Amino acid sequence: MLRFIVVLLFVLMSTLPAHASSLEFSVHKLESGVPGHTILIVGGIQGDEPGGFNAASLITTQYKIKSGNIWVVPNLNFLSIIKRSRGVYGDLNRKFDELQADDPEYKTIEKIKSLILNDQVDLVLNLHDGSGFFRETYMDKLRNPNRWGQCIIADQETIEDTPFGGLADLATQAVNSLNGALLKPDHTYTFMNTRTREGNVEMAKTLSYFAIRNRKPAFGIEASKSLPTHERAYYHLTAIESFMKQLDIQFERGFTLSAAGIKHAINDNVKFALNDSRIVLDVKDARRNIRYIPMRKEGGLEFFPSNPLMAAIDTGEGYRIYYGNRRVTWLHPEYFDYDTSVDSVGITVDGVSRQVQFGDIVPVKNSFNVHPTSKLRVNVIGFTKKGFQNESGVPITKNNIQKRFSVDKSGMLYRVEFYNEEKFSGMVLVNFSEDALASGGDVRLDGKEAELVGGANDGADPLDAHGV
Ligand SMILES: [Zn+2]
Numbered sequence: 001m002l003r004f005i006v007v008l009l010f011v012l013m014s015t016l017p018a019h020a021s022s023l024e025f026s027v028h029k030l031e032s033g034v035p036g037h038t039i040l041i042v043g044g045i046q047g048d049e050p051g052g053f054n055a056a057s058l059i060t061t062q063y064k065i066k067s068g069n070i071w072v073v074p075n076l077n078f079l080s081i082i083k084r085s086r087g088v089y090g091d092l093n094r095k096f097d098e099l100q101a102d103d104p105e106y107k108t109i110e111k112i113k114s115l116i117l118n119d120q121v122d123l124v125l126n127l128h129d130g131s132g133f134f135r136e137t138y139m140d141k142l143r144n145p146n147r148w149g150q151c152i153i154a155d156q157e158t159i160e161d162t163p164f165g166g167l168a169d170l171a172t173q174a175v176n177s178l179n180g181a182l183l184k185p186d187h188t189y190t191f192m193n194t195r196t197r198e199g200n201v202e203m204a205k206t207l208s209y210f211a212i213r214n215r216k217p218a219f220g221i222e223a224s225k226s227l228p229t230h231e232r233a234y235y236h237l238t239a240i241e242s243f244m245k246q247l248d249i250q251f252e253r254g255f256t257l258s259a260a261g262i263k264h265a266i267n268d269n270v271k272f273a274l275n276d277s278r279i280v281l282d283v284k285d286a287r288r289n290i291r292y293i294p295m296r297k298e299g300g301l302e303f304f305p306s307n308p309l310m311a312a313i314d315t316g317e318g319y320r321i322y323y324g325n326r327r328v329t330w331l332h333p334e335y336f337d338y339d340t341s342v343d344s345v346g347i348t349v350d351g352v353s354r355q356v357q358f359g360d361i362v363p364v365k366n367s368f369n370v371h372p373t374s375k376l377r378v379n380v381i382g383f384t385k386k387g388f389q390n391e392s393g394v395p396i397t398k399n400n401i402q403k404r405f406s407v408d409k410s411g412m413l414y415r416v417e418f419y420n421e422e423k424f425s426g427m428v429l430v431n432f433s434e435d436a437l438a439s440g441g442d443v444r445l446d447g448k449e450a451e452l453v454g455g456a457n458d459g460a461d462p463l464d465a466h467g468v
Pocket residue numbers: 046049127128129130467468
């Protein structure tokens with residue numbers, strides 16, 4: 001369910017991509033199987049608000065729902081996310097009232113509207129990073145009634161005769177939870193009622209008011225652009241968990257809810273598998289370019305990211321890999337036919353012989369030695385010892401590999417590739433970093449246990465005064 005495939009075959013032009021619709025948003029339905037309420041969480045309605053979309057992404061990769069359901073759209077405006085723009089085609093959160101059918105985002109709006117209106121959805125949370133700090137009285141330039149950061153927004157006090165229609169009460173509960181868990185005393189949260197129905201023209205065009213008009217409880221959650229991304233995500237997740245508790249949705253979380261825990265969860269694990277998982281690359285610390293990646297001649301690219309904020313864009317000169325607002329690396333393919341007759345190889349790692357699957361990332365302390373087979377030729381990318389046609393049966397240490405061939409900037413992660421005559425069979429990564437050993441064992445990326453990744457704090461202007 002967490003697995004999703006983005007097959008992107010278009011060229012990203014320097015202005016606007018020719019087929020931007022290929023970056024459609026994904027829907028992740030985390031269903032417990034235990035009856036209960038359902039919250040829909042929306043991240044990335046504006047592309048330059050990484051606190052919100054990273055929080056939403058972490059829900060999809062790191063939360064297990066034990067009762068009730070959580071539906072997540074972590075990347076509503078995916079094109080704008082990778083372009084680091086509030087909205088490539090204008091502000092998506094002003095298109096929920098009237099919209100021309102020829103608007104490039106018309107279909108996106110129709111799809112998210114129908115999700116909001118789905119009978120199963122009890123409540124909607126729209127995640128934002130707002131400017132400064134909303135304060136009811138003027139304190140200074142960053143803290144005043146015209147700022148949007150650090151508040152929970154509803155369009156009105158209540159929706160009559162509707163389950164969870166007590167909007168102000170629900171928001172106030174969440175505000176109290178947030179204020180009991182502040183990272184710093186001046187990060188205080190406040191409830192903001194935009195009184196949209198009383199003539200707030202701007203807010204009448206938003207996602208949350210579309211929901212309210214259709215008697216669906218909805219809230220905007222705002223963190224502050226003055227905070228680093230992981231702290232914004234901390235507040236978003238704290239608010240989300242408060243709403244989950246209020247709707248009796250039980251969950252488990254795969255990390256500690258703290259600034260450090262979230263920073264680690266966002267930054268640590270940025271990976272993807274390609275083409276039948278015969279290639280897995282960990283790109284959390286990737287070099288700017290990764291060259292001669294053996295890609296399949298036929299059928300295009302199958303891209304399985306470890307989180308829903310990653311995309312691979314065909315630039316015409318390889319694939320640019322994005323993770324939220326970050327440009328992670330650039331893959332330069334070399335095209336091969338694929339051999340699918342072998343899925344694993346024998347390797348002795350630090351003296352211990354074992355079988356390793358293609359796509360595995362194998363921690364190595366001192367040396368590894370690929371077992372010779374009659375079928376496969378081994379190519380350790382960057383291996384320097386002369387006189388070896390086939391680089392199996394020889395113990396290899398980090399010092400035997402030229403650092404400039406590493407996948408990562410730190411020079412710890414190297415590619416071991418396997419070929420059957422002219423065909424590519426698969427790749428294994430060896431990881432010499434102490435972290436890899438400490439975390440214990442191989443890493444595998446198979447959609448079912450997709451791992452987290454996080455995003456960026458690039459260029460967001462804390463004084464950008466846009467509303468939700
Ligand atoms: Zn926003």
